[in-house]
Amino acid sequence: MADAENLPLKPGSFAMIVATEILEHVPDETRCLAELRRLAPNQILLTVPALHYPMFLFAVGSERLDAWIKKDLRSSTALSRVLKAILRMSEGPGLPLFLLLGILRARRLAYYDYRLYHGNLPHRLYTTKYLVALLRGQGFHVERTRGVGFSIPFVPELEVLLRRRGIASLAQLLGQLQAGFDQHFSRDPDRSQNIMVVATIKAHGR
Numbered sequence: 001m002a003d004a005e006n007l008p009l010k011p012g013s014f015a016m017i018v019a020t021e022i023l024e025h026v027p028d029e030t031r032c033l034a035e036l037r038r039l040a041p042n043q044i045l046l047t048v049p050a051l052h053y054p055m056f057l058f059a060v061g062s063e064r065l066d067a068w069i070k071k072d073l074r075s076s077t078a079l080s081r082v083l084k085a086i087l088r089m090s091e092g093p094g095l096p097l098f099l100l101l102g103i104l105r106a107r108r109l110a111y112y113d114y115r116l117y118h119g120n121l122p123h124r125l126y127t128t129k130y131l132v133a134l135l136r137g138q139g140f141h142v143e144r145t146r147g148v149g150f151s152i153p154f155v156p157e158l159e160v161l162l163r164r165r166g167i168a169s170l171a172q173l174l175g176q177l178q179a180g181f182d183q184h185f186s187r188d189p190d191r192s193q194n195i196m197v198v199a200t201i202k203a204h205g206r
Contacts, residue, residue, distance in 0.1 A: 005031045012040045020047040021194075024124040033138040037201060044140065044201075047148055047194045051112055051125040055193075058095065060125070061102030063114045128189040131197060140199040147192025150182050 002008055004019075004026050017036055023046060026032040036044060049056060106112060110130035114123055132142050155178050162171035189195040 005035055007035055007039070009039060011038055014039055014041050015043070017041045017044045019044065021049070022046075024048050024126070029124070029134065030138060033135065033140070037139055040201060042200060043143075044199050045196065046131075046135075046199070047196045048124070048126045048131060050147070050190055050192055050195045051106055051109065051127050052190050053150075053193050054099065056125050057102030057106055058099050059102070060106055060112060060114060061098035061100065065098075126195055128195050128197075131195055135197060135199050139202055141202050143198045143200060145189050145195060145197050147187040147189040147194070148196045149193040150191070 004022060005028060017039060019036065023029050023032060051057075051060075106125075110127050112125040114125070128145050132145065135142055155174055159171045159174045159178070162168070162174070
């Protein structure tokens with residue numbers, strides 16, 4: 001266990017580095033990449049969440065409302081508590097609106113950092129173009145990119161809920177539907193749940 005921006009390791013410690021779902025959470029992504037480069041691996045494999053994945057677009061569209069609802073209720077007025085309760089009940093029917101807002105907000109963005117939605121913790125969403133430029137700027141040569149995973153919005157959550165309620169047969173059917181959909185889904189990085197990048201350090205020149 002160590003700070004990803006200040007690793008207690010010598011250069012050349014590894015032949016390959018795998019950093020999955022790390023970069024989006026560090027305070028300084030360029031410093032983290034520079035630190036990974038310092039270790040001088042032959043190859044690095046990165047995955048980060050994709051900005052245009054529907055579930056993330058929903059989060060982008062609803063983040064301010066969600067952050068406001070989650071604020072400490074004890075310090076809220078009676079009217080504020082009632083309003084928050086109403087908004088919680090209406091959040092489901094409002095999903096198409098939140099998705100539309102997310103699409104409109106993200107359509108021209110290279111990446112998105114929704115700290116407000118997760119408190120003070122960084123939580124970035126990426127496009128392939130931005131991620132590739134970021135890696136190249138830190139001295140990496142990008143070999144290939146691809147998409148990883150695609151969940152039909154809310155199906156995984158519904159499957160878990162059904163299993164908890166003892167409705168295993170329907171949950172299993174949803175799981176099979178999801179697995180079949182994911183298997184045949186086009187691996188476009190910007191349309192998948194995560195973007196995967198395989199890169200080398202330029203000096204290795206593979």
